[in-house]
Amino acid sequence: MVKKMSGLFIPILSVVLGLLAGAIIMLVSGYNPVDAYIALFFGVFGDSYFLGEAIRTVTPYILAGLAVAFAFRTGLFNIGVEGQLLVGWLAAVWVGITFELPMLIHLPLAILVGGLAGALWAFIPGLLKAKFRVHEVIVSIMLNYTALHVTNYIISYVLTDKLDKTNNIFETATLRSPFLSGLTDGSRLHWGIIVAMICAIIMWFILEKTTTGFELKAVGFNQHASEYAGMNVNRNIIMSMVISGAFAGFAGAMEGLGTFGYASIKGGFTGIGFDGIAVALLGGNTAIGVVLAAFLFGGLKAGALNIPVETPIPNEIVDIVIALIIFFVASSYFIRWILNRINKKGVK
Amino acid sequence: MEYVIEMLNIRKEFPGIVANDNVTLQVKKGEIHALLGENGAGKTTLMNVLFGLYQPEKGEIRVNGEPVKITNPNIANDLGIGMVHQHFMLVDPFTVTENIILGKEPSKAGKINLKDASKKVRELSERYHLSVDPDAKIKDISVGMQQRVEILKTLYRGAEILIFDEPTAVLTPQEIKELMIIMKSLVNEGKSIILITHKLKEIMEVCDRVTVMRKGVGIGTVNVSESDPNSLASLMVGRDVVFKTEKKEAAPADVVLDINGISVKDARGIQAVNQLSLSVRAGEIVGIAGIDGNGQTELVEAITGLRKTISGSIKINGKEIQNLKPRKISESGVGHIPEDRHKHGLVLDYSIGENIVLQTYYQKPLSKSGVLNYSKIFDQARNIIAEYDVRTPSEYTPARALSGGNQQKAIIGREVNRNPDLLIAAQPTRGLDVGAIEFIHKRLIEQRDNGKAVLLISFELDEILNVSDRVAVIYEGEIVAIVNPRETTEQELGLMMAGSKRMEVGGKSRG
Numbered sequence: 122m123v124k125k126m127s128g129l130f131i132p133i134l135s136v137v138l139g140l141l142a143g144a145i146i147m148l149v150s151g152y153n154p155v156d157a158y159i160a161l162f163f164g165v166f167g168d169s170y171f172l173g174e175a176i177r178t179v180t181p182y183i184l185a186g187l188a189v190a191f192a193f194r195t196g197l198f199n200i201g202v203e204g205q206l207l208v209g210w211l212a213a214v215w216v217g218i219t220f221e222l223p224m225l226i227h228l229p230l231a232i233l234v235g236g237l238a239g240a241l242w243a244f245i246p247g248l249l250k251a252k253f254r255v256h257e258v259i260v261s262i263m264l265n266y267t268a269l270h271v272t273n274y275i276i277s278y279v280l281t282d283k284l285d286k287t288n289n290i291f292e293t294a295t296l297r298s299p300f301l302s303g304l305t306d307g308s309r310l311h312w313g314i315i316v317a318m319i320c321a322i323i324m325w326f327i328l329e330k331t332t333t334g335f336e337l338k339a340v341g342f343n344q345h346a347s348e349y350a351g352m353n354v355n356r357n358i359i360m361s362m363v364i365s366g367a368f369a370g371f372a373g374a375m376e377g378l379g380t381f382g383y384a385s386i387k388g389g390f391t392g393i394g395f396d397g398i399a400v401a402l403l404g405g406n407t408a409i410g411v412v413l414a415a416f417l418f419g420g421l422k423a424g425a426l427n428i429p430v431e432t433p434i435p436n437e438i439v440d441i442v443i444a445l446i447i448f449f450v451a452s453s454y455f456i457r458w459i460l461n462r463i464n465k466k467g468v469k
Numbered sequence: 470m471e472y473v474i475e476m477l478n479i480r481k482e483f484p485g486i487v488a489n490d491n492v493t494l495q496v497k498k499g500e501i502h503a504l505l506g507e508n509g510a511g512k513t514t515l516m517n518v519l520f521g522l523y524q525p526e527k528g529e530i531r532v533n534g535e536p537v538k539i540t541n542p543n544i545a546n547d548l549g550i551g552m553v554h555q556h557f558m559l560v561d562p563f564t565v566t567e568n569i570i571l572g573k574e575p576s577k578a579g580k581i582n583l584k585d586a587s588k589k590v591r592e593l594s595e596r597y598h599l600s601v602d603p604d605a606k607i608k609d610i611s612v613g614m615q616q617r618v619e620i621l622k623t624l625y626r627g628a629e630i631l632i633f634d635e636p637t638a639v640l641t642p643q644e645i646k647e648l649m650i651i652m653k654s655l656v657n658e659g660k661s662i663i664l665i666t667h668k669l670k671e672i673m674e675v676c677d678r679v680t681v682m683r684k685g686v687g688i689g690t691v692n693v694s695e696s697d698p699n700s701l702a703s704l705m706v707g708r709d710v711v712f713k714t715e716k717k718e719a720a721p722a723d724v725v726l727d728i729n730g731i732s733v734k735d736a737r738g739i740q741a742v743n744q745l746s747l748s749v750r751a752g753e754i755v756g757i758a759g760i761d762g763n764g765q766t767e768l769v770e771a772i773t774g775l776r777k778t779i780s781g782s783i784k785i786n787g788k789e790i791q792n793l794k795p796r797k798i799s800e801s802g803v804g805h806i807p808e809d810r811h812k813h814g815l816v817l818d819y820s821i822g823e824n825i826v827l828q829t830y831y832q833k834p835l836s837k838s839g840v841l842n843y844s845k846i847f848d849q850a851r852n853i854i855a856e857y858d859v860r861t862p863s864e865y866t867p868a869r870a871l872s873g874g875n876q877q878k879a880i881i882g883r884e885v886n887r888n889p890d891l892l893i894a895a896q897p898t899r900g901l902d903v904g905a906i907e908f909i910h911k912r913l914i915e916q917r918d919n920g921k922a923v924l925l926i927s928f929e930l931d932e933i934l935n936v937s938d939r940v941a942v943i944y945e946g947e948i949v950a951i952v953n954p955r956e957t958t959e960q961e962l963g964l965m966m967a968g969s970k971r972m973e974v975g976g977k978s979r980g
Contacts, residue, residue, distance in 0.1 A: 331841060332841060335823070342816045342819065343816045343817065343818075345812045349807060351828055352796075
């Protein structure tokens with residue numbers, strides 16, 4: 122009974138605890154938490170514009186979460202989603218500004234090239250792990266910085282003449298739609314959410330239904346047994362990173378082709394790739410879990426923007442409160458542990 | 470009557486199962502008391518209760534007549550209960566003394582006093598005739614010696630009651646004899662011993678009394694002098710057990726496995742198999758007898774493609790297969806029951822059904838164009854589970870949740886079901902109980918009778934002698950003798966395994 126309920130009960134309890142902790146911070150700082158949470162709620166569900174923006178925020182979180190979760194399920198820790206996302210973003214925009222093609226070809230091509238770029242970027246740590254047993258975490262962290270600065274360089278010296286952003290992509294490569302925008306009162310909502318959902322289904326299908334997924338998971342659980350059973354362990358490690366990187370690349374493509382329509386120089390990481398780790402963990406590394414967790418994450422992030430607008434609470438406090446909620450949600454393991462202890466005591 | 474340990478009417482439940490139900494164990498001072506039972510009978514649970522790792526739901530524990538509550542292992546230690554684990558808990562690069570004092574280092578102003586400790590270890594070692602060198606490094610001493618270090622560790626901590634958990638599983642016949650002598654000298658010095666085992670021979674040899682457990686229930690305690698192996702076995706299993714597996718005369722036919730002069734290096738790059746030649750024919754079982762670490766593992770890995778050979782050839786039905794990929798070799802008709810079922814045999818987090826198709830998932834009808842057909846997969850799993858009597862709640866249960874014997878039956882079912890021309894069985898019955906061992910031996914002989922070649926690798930001489938049609942003795946990576954199991958003795962094999970006797974086998978053996 123406890124086990125069945127904890128699937129839903131613990132995440133909800135985590136959110137409640139996070140809200141309480143955030144409320145304490147606000148009370149201590151002399152602000153009214155009730156006002157803040159009302160503003161947060163309205164920041165997501167208040168009107169169609171906010172809702173559109175929230176869904177737009179969720180889109181790259183789903184894909185980044187899928188990227189991390191896919192690697193986790195196959196025994197790898199892809200902490201390089203951020204870098205893969207950046208190269209995916211740039212590659213997709215490059216296709217968007219360089220070619221003039223009919224939309225039916227141009228848009229899918231731009232998305233695919235974005236995914237391919239992310240896959241290539243993830244291929245490097247995969248290859249090094251497979252061939253030389255170099256830990257993928259080290260390589261992919263370093264490749265995050267490499268990606269940040271290489272993309273910045275390409276934007277200002279290759280694609281433009283010392284500008285800080287590229288041209289806007291052609292209309293034939295955009296994910297934006299006047300229809301979605303009109304439906305949500307002029308928000309930046311784009312078709313990317315559909316792409317993200319399709320990717321979630323793809324991840325589920327690969328892992329649960331295909332021989333490839335069977336091998337990938339087996340290698341993740343037990344390399345020795347996989348080798349014994351005739352699977353190619355090294356190929357599977359590389360394949361896992363490549364698929365994970367493709368999801369990350371798609372996340373970048375969604376930003377480049379949907380939200381922004383261009384690629385710009387960045388002073389630091391977007392953070393989406395790292396939040397993807399939390400999304401994946403929170404979602405239990407399953408496709409459906411990642412989608413739900415991404416909605417929670419994206420919803421909080423988007424709704425939080427409304428708090429400083431409607432209340433006197435400064436941005437910094439809002440960031441702390443949101444971080445606390447996420448902290449509690451992400452530490453559901455810890456909460457589960459405490460609940461178990463209480464249960465055990467109760468039985469005695 | 471004076472008892473040092475009394476566990477009275479112990480009941481321990483886990484969600485869904487009763488691991489111990491009304492079990493009573495009473496150990497007299499100065500006796501060797503065997504705790505006998507099949508795997509999953511609840512022996513380990515009972516000992517974990519005694520060691521303070523589990524709390525019983527019901528029952529009482531008394532030490533020297535005093536009721537005690539053992540809530541953690543430290544309390545057990547303080548009460549003089551020590552455990553010699555089956556898997557040694559030793560730090561390899563440390564010396565014997567360093568390992569023994571680990572966790573209880575005698576120190577003065579932060580400085581460890583190794584000299585005194587070493588002296589104390591030497592004294593203990595001499596007193597109990599263990600002949601352990603306190604300053605030797607663990608990695609330099611034999612497995613048997615390492616076990617003595619574990620014994621010393623408990624003695625150093627003042628243990629009066631020693632629990633031995635399957636102590637002979639890793640030892641050679643000679644080492645087992647020596648261990649028996651050590652155990653006797655321990656009780657002569659006033660210690661008491663609980664011996665967890667399912668080997669009846671050992672019980673008959675050293676134990677005074679034996680408590681039998683079956684399916685979590687204490688069946689009773691008997692005096693060993695008033696008992697015999699057959700009656701103990703039937704007490705343990707709950708039915709009559711055949712020890713000598715019935716088998717017909719072998720009818721060897723064509724050579725299936727032909728190994729010619731192969732050399733293989735181990736993981737450290739040291740040559741482990743040295744110019745080894747061996748052949749196995751269809752319709753015969755060849756047993757490889759040898760002490761652990763004489764190249765058996767590397768030999769099997771070379772045949773199955775898990776390790777590269779550096780010279781020589783391996784042929785299956787005349788086709789060279791050395792250094793091919795494991796899948797190619799398995800498709801050429803080789804089945805392999807691996808030595809370490811947890812490391813190689815199973816993906817423990819996969820369901821038992823998924824494990825049953827671990828090598829065949831990519832073939833029709835289990836999958837089609839890369840998409841798995843789970844209903845076919847679980848159909849096949851159900852058949853094998855039924856045919857090989859794998860006790861599992863369902864085919865969807867994670868392999869991890871099954872007992873060792875049932876995991877092994879699933880692996881054997883999987884391998885035999887692929888109908889390989891050559892079946893390699895490495896330590897197929899390690900850690901299993903009499904019932905499961907009987908089952909597995911029957912299956913191996915059945916394969917032979919169906920005209921398949923079987924290569925059996927085992928440290929258990931009983932098993933080698935009982936099942937094989939020919940016995941090859943391996944020593945330092947070479948086959949030093951090939952003998953007929955009916956014309957040899959354990960004693961002779963033991964000497965050959967230790968390298969002190971060899972027979973001319975020539976370059977190639979003929980069945």
